Amino acid sequence: MAFREKIDWLSFAVILFGFSAYFWIFPYGVAGREGLAAQAGLLIALAVLFTIVLTIAATLLALMRPKDANAPADERDRNITRRASGFAYYILIVGLAGCFALAHVTRDLVMVLNAVLAAAVVAELVRLGTQICLYRRGI
Amino acid sequence: MTYREKTTWLIVVSMAVAYTLYFGLIIGGHPAGREMFPMLWLFGGVAATQALVVIAGYAVLAMTTPKAERRRPDERDRAISRRGAAAAYYVLMAGTIATGVVMPFTDTGVTIANTALFAIVLAELVHATTMLVSYRRGWHG
Numbered sequence: 001m002a003f004r005e006k007i008d009w010l011s012f013a014v015i016l017f018g019f020s021a022y023f024w025i026f027p028y029g030v031a032g033r034e035g036l037a038a039q040a041g042l043l044i045a046l047a048v049l050f051t052i053v054l055t056i057a058a059t060l061l062a063l064m065r066p067k068d069a070n071a072p073a074d075e076r077d078r079n080i081t082r083r084a085s086g087f088a089y090y091i092l093i094v095g096l097a098g099c100f101a102l103a104h105v106t107r108d109l110v111m112v113l114n115a116v117l118a119a120a121v122v123a124e125l126v127r128l129g130t131q132i133c134l135y136r137r138g139i
Numbered sequence: 140m141t142y143r144e145k146t147t148w149l150i151v152v153s154m155a156v157a158y159t160l161y162f163g164l165i166i167g168g169h170p171a172g173r174e175m176f177p178m179l180w181l182f183g184g185v186a187a188t189q190a191l192v193v194i195a196g197y198a199v200l201a202m203t204t205p206k207a208e209r210r211r212p213d214e215r216d217r218a219i220s221r222r223g224a225a226a227a228y229y230v231l232m233a234g235t236i237a238t239g240v241v242m243p244f245t246d247t248g249v250t251i252a253n254t255a256l257f258a259i260v261l262a263e264l265v266h267a268t269t270m271l272v273s274y275r276r277g278w279h280g
Contacts, residue, residue, distance in 0.1 A: 010252030025200070036243050089262070092231050096259060100252065114254070116239030120232060121192060126210055127228070 003068035004077055005135040010057050012128040018046050021123045026114065035110030043117075061099065080134045088127035095119025142200065143216055144206045144274045149196040151267045157189035158260045165253060178249055182256065219273040227266035234258020 001009075027038050062069035100114045106112065112130070140148075161171075161181060170177035201209060212220070238255040246254075272278075 040244065082218075082221045082225040084225075085228040086221035089228035089266070090222040090230060092228065092235065093259065094264075095253060096231075096235065100255070103173070103248070103252060109243065112248075113239050113243050113269060120235045120239065123228075123232070 001103060002135065003065055003071070004073070005132060007058060007060050008128050008131045008135070010054065010061070012132065014050055014053055014057075014126070015121060015124055018050060019117075020044055022119070024115070028111075031108055034122055036113075038112060039113060039117075078137070080131055080139065082126045083134060083139075084130035087130050088123045091126045092119060092123035095122060141274065142204045143212065143270055144271065145204070146271050147267050147274070149193060151264065151271065153192045154260065154264060154267070155197070157185050157192075158257075162172065162253075163183045164259065170251065171249075173249055175249055175252075178252065180271050198228060215279055219270050219278060222273055222278070223266040227262040228271045230265045231258055231262035234262065238278035 022042050027035070027043065030038055096116070096119055099112060102115050103112045110137055164181065165172040169181065171181040172178070214235065234255065238251050238258060242251050242254060
């Protein structure tokens, strides 16, 4: 498995588990300033956790295969990145359109912001998932 | 200039004019920058007008371009479109994070909604402009 594919798997797993935990433990009954504070606290904790886990795991992977890790992206890597990002772009647009619709239905700002966050997370998972699929299928 | 390049120009110019007007009015103190319903009316009006202009433009271009040139997108067209969308993705993701994670602590709902709208418009302009530059420079994917 190529180094870039491993990094994609790693990022996919970390984002999936991290944000599953976020949406699982979020205190949904809380609104207003308290809700925003809860959101900020959880996001800061996630950001710290992501940084630590991804840095350690990526460093270990790079130490195991230093030649792969230092190789610049070739035409295939760039093509895969473009295809996946292009696909995720439309997912994100649709997600944000849904958030606009939600914002006009509810006055709960925290719920809308969590929906925006969910749209971004789903788009990023789609991007990474598409990259993994394209590497697996060998385009 | 190819048919697809012309349609991309049409989208870029119509978006630039429509949303320069929209955000110009908001910066100028229009109530759409502070209240939800004026925002909905202004945005709805601007978006509907832009859509009508694009539909009319497509019709004119279709009538003035030979059918052979209006063929389905080929591999190069698809590659260029993906390149534009990939560039736009990062712009939109940055805008999403700014509006969904950072702005709630400094701004109110309508300002956040307008900023999110600005991020979408900016991303679409990056998408179309990247496509235009790729066509102009003869990028092949």
